[in-house]
Amino acid sequence: MKEFPLSRSNSLYLVIGALVVVVVGLGTYVVREETKPKGVEMSISSDGVRVEEN
Numbered sequence: 001m002k003e004f005p006l007s008r009s010n011s012l013y014l015v016i017g018a019l020v021v022v023v024v025g026l027g028t029y030v031v032r033e034e035t036k037p038k039g040v041e042m043s044i045s046s047d048g049v050r051v052e053e054n
Contacts, residue, residue, distance in 0.1 A: 040052070
């Protein structure tokens with residue numbers, strides 16, 4: 001089997017693809033952080049009452 005080395009254009013596509021993945025990931029993170037509800041979260045369980053500030 002003959003292996004083909006990565007050509008210059010294939011490397012460029014790889015870099016552009018990686019940048020797209022990073023931008024989409026950061027965008028998703030920012031949207032999730034911005035849409036988080038602000039305030040206090042309370043939960044009652046068998047362990048007791050827990051209060052957390054968001």
